[in-house]
Amino acid sequence: MTQVDPTRDQFDAFKALDRDEPCEMLNLVRLRDRASYPEGHDLHAAGLTGAEAYTRYGAQSAPVLRRVGGAILWRGDYRTVLIGPQDERWDHVFVARYPSAHAFMAMVKDPDYAIAVVHRQAAVLTSRLIRCAPAATGEVFG
Incomplete structure (x- = not known):
């Protein structure tokens, strides 16, 4: 099953959490071989790859991300699954940080983002978007 956009229940659960705390979003993204524009x-018949469409999404959404005070906190190159479904692989793995959930909500409601997200929807085969709150770091797990 592919997952590109949140369900209503998932979005309601996101909104029910504290909206004032900093919001860090773990993104796992697998791209389509060919973009699928509506x-x-x-660009419906342009023949873009998923990677090309996702690049357009990144370029068009970046100003909105900056405008709401967000940034890419961490990015990594996927290598392999050690624990988890072996058929999952990811083309993009990153953490985006927003000063608050309000800022994230402002981004997704921004008219410029609405134009950009069409490229994401065309590019992505499946994804995971996991909301986290910053926590203390250190030398121990847990």
Whole structure:
């Protein structure tokens, strides 16, 4: 089953959490081989790869991310699954930080983001977007 956008229940659960705390979003993204733009979109028949469409998403969403005070905190190159489903692989793995959940909500409601997210929807085969709150770091697990 592919997962590109949140369900209503998932979005409601996100909104029910403290909106004032800093919000860090773990992103795991697997791209389509070929982008799948909706019929009627200018790029529907352009033949872009998922990677090309995701690059467009990144370029168009970056100003909105900056405008709400967000940034990419960490990015890594996927290598392999050690624990988990062996059929999961990820093309993009990163953590985006927002000063608050309010800032994240402002981004997804921004009209410029609404234009950019069409590229993400066309590019992504499946994804995971996991909300976290910053916690203390150190030398122990847990």
